[in-house]
Amino acid sequence: MAEASKEVIDKAYEAIEIAKKTGKIKKGANEVTKLVERGQAKLVLVAGDVNPPEVIMHFGPLCKEKKVPLVIVPSKEELGTVAGLNVSTAAVAIVKEGDAKDLIKQIADKL
16 A cells, blocks of 8 residues: 655644544544445545554455545554544544535545
8 A cells, every 4th residue: 555645644633633523534454444345435644664464454455446545654653643532542533524524535536
């Protein structure tokens, strides 16, 4: 899985911050996997530095199958911080977009 461009990553982080305030986000690889499988995820961010990589390998094919935009970001620490956690996280999904709806559409168009 290739990392997204800096522009897409910045937009994705911004979408998470907006959705955190005005919508709803979920954190953690297991939680995010369930949301994608149920078709409830609007946007998925996955950290590219997760070890072992098997933890996140399924996101590429799964998001493609369910037509969910997937953004690979460089760091699980940074992803955790953006999601409002004091710990790192492998994955974050936006469940309810809130005011981030247009931003998510922009990201999807760039992928």
